[in-house]
Amino acid sequence: MPELPEVETVRRGLHRFVVGRHVQRVEVGRERTVRRTSRQQLIDGLTGTTIIGANRRGKYLLLPLDSGDEVMIHLRMSGQVLIADAGAVRPPHTHVVAHLAPGVGYGAQELWFVDPRTFGEVVVFDPTNVAVEIPDLARLGIDPIADDLSLAVLRRLLRARHRLLKPLLLDQHVIAGIGNIYADEILHEARLRPDRMSDELGPAGERRLHDAIHRILPAAVSAGGSTLGDAQYVDLFGAGGSYQDAHRVYGRTGERCITCGVGWIRRTVSAQRSTHFCPRCQR
DNA sequence: AAACAAACCTGTGCGC
């Protein structure tokens, strides 16, 4: 569910409300959530530390601790990070609880990791050993918001490969953070079909793709991300985003294209993911 | 090298 704009929204919440807080106690319910290491390793690595930062790389949340370790949180399909008053009733599928000490101006609170489908994970790791402890994080591609994805760099990424655009945009080892919703929205904005080949776009197509990435993602971040009907994605306080109202193709199969007013939105499957585009706007 | 298929889980919505 959450892609770069949603994860970035959570990161900003953590930066504002959790950085500087001391972790007094940690509970782990479902062991699957901490499967990269173990229940005990998460408890031992987090208890008694202070969270000193809130960073993001692609869809990975990274919280540096005063111990020198970092917490990595990946929400995958259904993960949520929520903040609540100490003792509040927890929702079903709350797998990790970090008890945050009270401070000046606020009381004791709890940070919850909630995840019905249990694809998500939480782990404490040693960032100097990331290549061994979290190989996929170490091999992540360029982040279009946190890093500088220039037109020249994007051109090189596109031309060095012979790939369909949709699977390429979803490939976290190339560009980190774009998921199924934003891949479709970016390709529509760029007026490129999802089945175009990356090395056959031409300078104009490459430029449109570059522009689209840098228009869609920041706009979605500003809107607090996309929250669909099931409200699975919410921010730290349980509030949804509003970018779903700006979707032009995602979830609009069979509807008239908002952009051209002539085409009809088609749904195909690419990279095993539903793919939406306007055959008239996108070529 | 790159696309495809299955797997990991739970919940929801829809047709019958």
Place this chain on the structure above:
DNA sequence: TGCGCACAGGTTTGTT
């Protein structure tokens, strides 16, 4: 009302 199936914001692993 209930059942069964399709589908869901992601990623990994193994196969063509």
